[in-house]
Amino acid sequence: xxxxxxxxxxxxxxxxxxxxxxxxxxxxxxxxxxxxxxxxxxxxxxxxxxxxxxxxxxxxxxxxxxxxxxxxxxxxxxxxxxxxxxxxxxxxxxxxxxxxxxxxxxxxxxxx
Amino acid sequence: xxxxxxxxxxxxxxxxxxxxxxxxxxxxxxxxxxxxxxxxxxxxxxxxxxxxxxxxxxxxxxxxxxxxxxxxxxxxxxxxxxxxxxxxxxxxxxxxxxxxxxxxxxxxxxxxxxxxxxxxxxxxxxxxxxxxxxxxxxxxxxxxx
Numbered sequence: 001x002x003x004x005x006x007x008x009x010x011x012x013x014x015x016x017x018x019x020x021x022x023x024x025x026x027x028x029x030x031x032x033x034x035x036x037x038x039x040x041x042x043x044x045x046x047x048x049x050x051x052x053x054x055x056x057x058x059x060x061x062x063x064x065x066x067x068x069x070x071x072x073x074x075x076x077x078x079x080x081x082x083x084x085x086x087x088x089x090x091x092x093x094x095x096x097x098x099x100x101x102x103x104x105x106x107x108x109x110x111x112x
Numbered sequence: 113x114x115x116x117x118x119x120x121x122x123x124x125x126x127x128x129x130x131x132x133x134x135x136x137x138x139x140x141x142x143x144x145x146x147x148x149x150x151x152x153x154x155x156x157x158x159x160x161x162x163x164x165x166x167x168x169x170x171x172x173x174x175x176x177x178x179x180x181x182x183x184x185x186x187x188x189x190x191x192x193x194x195x196x197x198x199x200x201x202x203x204x205x206x207x208x209x210x211x212x213x214x215x216x217x218x219x220x221x222x223x224x225x226x227x228x229x230x231x232x233x234x235x236x237x238x239x240x241x242x243x244x245x246x247x248x249x250x251x252x253x254x255x256x257x
Binding site: 021022023051052054055056058059062063065066069070082083086087090091092095096 | 125128129132146147150153154157158161206208209211212213215217218220221223224227228
């Protein structure tokens, strides 16, 4: 898994590439936790390069969206590919996480 | 002749990469579709982590043995272990509907396995240990059954 972050105005875009699983989810959680701790609570997860997530990745997303919303922000998803989307749907996450076709749409949603 | 591949390692977290490499390589070698490969990888990860974190939590870790078997266009994956018996089909259903702030963080792994596999069977006996069998149908495109 590779993670990189890019600030776009008041929104922080976290690009996730590869697999988020029991081996890598803690590393991703550390990234998100650092952003929230720094007050960067308007988050977008760019999932265009995300190939796979297990329940470990879902716990990271849920923990992050909870932390961000408690501070007045949110975690929104962009460019989720079908295999990952299926896992999100089966887990009931599509009803709690807002998802957009691409990063610009997800970033723009914070201005709405 | 039906291709069968096996792997056995101690049920500890440091061996999770070996289990994941095994299923990734087996799926690639058998020409398993992307969706089915993801489902089988997820099943291996969730079942193995459950054994590592809970099944072997109160005892010195025993083995986890995987068997990957191609059956026409389906994949039959068998997981054997020596942990106290636990039928994954009996795991409580997770909360999928409550508000985000009150939704529990756990309980999704075995739920996903149940959703993504087409058949699950489980048996346990004191002599041979536990055997979980997972079947993924239509896993290989273009292969007639």
